[in-house]
Each structure stands twice: as C-alpha cells, then as structure tokens.
Amino acid sequence: MKKLLLLCATTGLMAASPALAQDASMAASQNGDMVSTNGTTFRGFRVEGNFGGDRFQSQGVHNDKFGYGATIGFDGQIGDRIVVGPEASLWRASEWTENCTGGVAGGSVCHKSFGELGIGVRAGVLVTPQMLVFGKGGYVSNEQRKRFDAPAGQSSYYNHVNSDGYQVGGGVEFSMADRFQGPLSGLYVNAQYVYSNYNDHTSRQRVMGGIGIRFK
Template identity: 35%
Template sequence: MFKFAPLAMIGIIGAAAPAFAQDADAAGFTGARVEGIVGLDRNQAYDDHKDGAVYGIGAGYDVALGHSGKVIAGLEGEINDSTAKVCGGAGTAADPRLCARAARDLYVGGRVGTVVGGRTLLYAKAGYTNGRYKFTSDDGSSRTTLARTDLDGVRVGAGAEYALGPNTYVKAEYRYSNYEQGVSRHQLVGGFGMRF
C-alpha cells in the first residue's frame, strides 16, 4: 500500500502545478526568506576525516534580474553547529591524539540562479565563512585543550530550491568550505523555508 504513496504525491503535486506555475516564475523566489537546515557534515583535518550532523538557521533576500524574471540573485547569511570531530594520532606520550571539534559556523555570501520549470530554482553560491574549532591533545593520561579558535574560510556550493507554494519551499544543497590551518568541510544539507 505504502509503495504507491510517492506516486500519489507526484500526481497531487503535478495537478496543482499549473495553478501555481505563473506566480512561481518570479514572485515564488524573490523577497526575504528564513529557513532551517539539517544534514551531513564531513570535517577534514590532520589527514583524516569524520562525519557528523550539521543543523542551523539561515536568512536571505532575493531579487529577480532582467525582464524574464527567471534569473535570481540574492544575499544570504547562516549560523549552524555540528557534531563532527576529527582526530589523528595514537593517544600516547610519543604520539598524542590531536582532535579538532567543529562548533558554530557563521556564513555570509551571495547566490545566483535560474528558475527551471516554474517551481524549481537551480543556484550556485559563494561567500565568507568563519568556523569555530576546539583543538585538544590526549597523550593517554590527560587531555589538554590546546586552543579554541575561529578559522576564516571560503564557502562555495550549489543547490536546488523547490517552491511548495507562494511562501514556502524546500531545498537541497551541497557546499564545500576551506578554512585556515588545513581544515575543510563537505556538507550535504536539506532545508525548509518561508518567504515574506
């Protein structure tokens, strides 16, 4: 019974699409927006990587460019946190275990995209990101906090946003962030947002 549910949902969405398509071309992707995100976070440091969860909130403002209204550009910001921690070393006095734990991350940047099929926005993004990391050392007998530091970096990414209605949307996005001190992140996130 449940195996036919996705087909039924596609049919319902398809039937509703013509009524919304005309408004979605421009108005469905412009104006102020807020969103929640959650996804996978792969942190890389010390020649190793570990996966965790990323979660946060974002906001932005988008405008339509040109006469067609299909090219969208905007500014956005985001704050998120992560459960990821990456470590290297044996945890002995001769080879202490060094760990970098991801904490809050701030992002501000821009995006540009194009409306496809009336309800989908495909976009690319780039901007500045600042990630907070806690660095620790464990020699097997004691753990020491080496530093809590904010690392500057650059984020690039691409995604798709689908308008559920005039004021709501869902999105999927991949982004890569490269920070100082050899730390980087790959994230795959999904989100739900509202426009005002």
C-alpha cells in the same frame, strides 16, 4: 577576511537592487498573493531551516555526523529568469564533531569543530517559474579547538580559535506556491551541497535539505 565579508554583502545588495525596481511589474495571482509577471514567487526575504549530513575533515581524517542550522536571505530578480541576493547562515554538527589521531612521538591530537557562521551571495536561474537551480559562495568562520594530550615527559596544549575561510556550493529549490494559499504560499524546499575551506588546513562538507518560507 573582513574586506571579503563586506564585498560579498555589498555585491549581493547591488545585484538585487535592479530587482527591487521591478515591483511595478508585479501582478496579483488567483489567490491574491503577489507574484512577478513570469509567474514565479522567487523574490523577497526568506527564512529556512537546514538539516543533513556533516563531514569535518582535519589531520588527514574525517568524522561524519548529522547536522542542522538555519539560513536567512533576500532574493531579487533580474529579468525573467535570474534570481540573486545575499544570505547568511548558521550550521553545527550534532554534539559537535572531533577528529583524533596519534601524535608523532606518542599521545593524541584532537581537532574539534563547533558552530560555523557564513555570509555570501546566492545566484540562480529559473528553469521553470517553480524551480530554481543556484550556486553560492562567500565567507565563513568556524569556531575550533585543537588539543594535544601528551605522553609522560612532554607538554600538552589546548588552543581555542576562530578559523576563517571561504564557502562554495549549489543546489535546487522548489516553490510550493501552486499547492498552498495565503501565508503558506511562500513555502519552499531545497536540496544542496556546500563545501567550506578554513585557513588552518581543515574543511567541511555537507549535503543538506531545507524547508523555508518567503515573505513577499
């Protein structure tokens, strides 16, 4: 998984590097902010907050909760329409999330999910200079706890692990540069779906919104 992590980050940086060479083609907009020659502001470092629905699945059941997190990334442009770059994310469900089922011979088995860390690459196409449709993928690690509360005569156990896996998703993002000036010209909003699959046969789905700012 460490090799996959390094590969994702390296791929994103390599894909973004041609975009960095396009800085000479940047032109000033009417409010003095820098935009690319096709009129888009989808380039540079970005920071965003995320929030939405979280579903943790394990043992054939699921638990739905409200979740929240944050994402940092870099967007570079290739040509006039392609946007690509690396990103890292943090996510957690409110008050964590836990699935409990009955044991085969009694007792109960509870699987609890804590925070999720992810790193990967996002790539998209500019439908308009203010609208990006994107897909994403990469590596994730989820802190988990599995507990068996045994009935009388049996032994209980408690395991606390970090479960690695992969993540895929996609969404749409809108630039607010045409509505704000100055520092707020980098403001953007998005909506996305993300699926995470962990190597202990558990998974997570989330439908979330985001609001962030891009530093040009």
